[in-house]
Amino acid sequence: MKTYDLNDEVEMKKPHACQANDWKIIRMGMDIKIKCLNCGHIVMLPRREFERKLKKVLKKAAD
Structure with missing residues (x-):
């Protein structure tokens, strides 16, 4: 079922407060850390x- 990996750019269902909806996965484990590509805010x-x-x-990161 997992279709994402480290350094992939993903779109979330709700936009961030800066109105951007594009995020980059910067850490994976039990928790996943993503970074907003517009303002640089990091969320875990x-x-x-x-x-x-x-x-x-x-x-995808390979692209």
Whole structure:
């Protein structure tokens, strides 16, 4: 089911306070840390919550 990996750019269901919706995965483990590509704000979410809020993967790290 996992379709995301480290350094992928993802789109979340709700936009960030800066109105951007693009994030980069910068850490993976039990928690997933993502960074807003517009303002640079970093958020850490439990994996289950991240998977629930994830809309789609925009760009894979290998691309």
